[in-house]
Amino acid sequence: MDMKKGLLLGGLLGGAAAYLAFRTLDAEQQQALRNRVLESAEDAKDRAVDYAYYAADTLADAKDMVSDKMDDYRDSLNDTSAKVSDKLNDLKDDLSQLQEYLNVLPLTKQQLADEGKDDEADDITVDMDDAFSPQNDGDDPVVPPHADHRK
Template sequence: MDMKKGLLLGSVLGGAAAYLAFRALDAEKEAEIRNRIIESAEDAKDRAVDYAFYAADALADAREMVSDKVTDYKDSLSDTSTKVNDKLTDLKDDLSQLQDYLNTTPVPKDQLADEEKADESDDITVDMDDAFSPQNNGDDPVVPPHADHQK
């Protein structure tokens, strides 16, 4: 708290001393000092306006740069999208041509027979009446005779 009081007291005393020194000058010197102060204030104001214009120009340049970048990215994205759509269209055309080719190509008869065989069951079924009927002449219907196996 002492520092704040000292700063305030120094400012007040310094201001009072400057005012008394200013009033002690003759009229011509007072006018000269006033003109210097006014000129300094106008120079500071002009500089502030110039800096404000510089800041506005810099902001406009930044906005323009960002706008250009966004436009570039949009164009790039549009080009990429167009290329992808073209590739997809080409792929669809190729698939359509392949499908048309496969639909118009005749299937060989052997392949149809193979497909019909594939549909059949691979399971072995034994009919009990056929296996044990008197027509078999005593041969074992389940195990076929070998060349070296004779009854």
């Protein structure tokens, strides 16, 4: 016999035996048995409802806990993002101040070459031979001072 047929046959035979046993009881015993079965069913129903409430409460608590943790993580992430943003803004400000301090402007090659020429024109060079040689252009000759030279 396969499993389904055996289970069905056992259920039918057990049910028939229980019915015959119930019928053999007197009316008081039958009523007591009915009351016990109804009380057991009522208790089972109450327990099932209680367990359903417990499960619902546990699920709600778990949802609240997860929601709180997510809020904490979100707040932490927002704080960290704000700190990073502030640091980046500070860095931008520092860089702009540095740029203003250094007066960094993009210069072309021609401007750089002209700047080099301007620096050369500002320098004063004195050639010793030209400075102390006699000049005949009507000015007083430049004479190097001697120890016994008096004006």
